[in-house]
Amino acid sequence: MFHRINAYRTMWVLVFFDLPTETRKERKIYAKFRKEILTDGFTMFQFSIYLRHCSSKENAEVHIKRVKSKLPVKGHVGIMCVTDKQFGMMEIFRGRELSPVPEVVQQLELF
Template identity: 70%
Template sequence: MERFSEYRIMWVLVFFDLPTETRKEKKAYSDFRKRLIEDGFTMFQFSIYLRHCASRENADVHIKRVKKNLPPLGQVGILCITDKQFGQMELFQGKKEKPVSTPYQQLELF
């Protein structure tokens, strides 16, 4: 089924480095992180959040939301990759390889 192709399904990764020196900066960091979670993003590593999207068009909706909520200071990166590319990721804990687990539940239809 073309509609659910691993080349059509996308992952949006948001990575950020935000200042947290002042109370105002800490609030901006907290608000940004909270909005990511409210929009369905899951923490992958500290300051790296990701979200599974059914298509590029759906990913664009979430990317637009991230851009709308950018904090005034710091650095934010947004990367969109296919499910196929995500599946080729290699993860390690120390020198030991870890399986890549997807932080979402795939809906199975019949």
């Protein structure tokens, strides 16, 4: 069955994390986790908040599973999915100035 891509079907996966960085080993673990989620297509939204646009809930679940497979032993990590419609309703401010919400990355999928 063909599903038309729309703002209610496409998803944003957000990964929030607070990892310890007091020792050299902890900083290395932090850097490795950050690099792995960047390699999986996530981009930095704010410090320790990364996001990725996905074409469907099923595609989002694939990336969530990848993040879960890379979780460090210590620290706090949160993963949240929101629809493109919900994400588009977010208000973002730089100081008191309203900033635009990041644009959707257009991805070509071949089946």
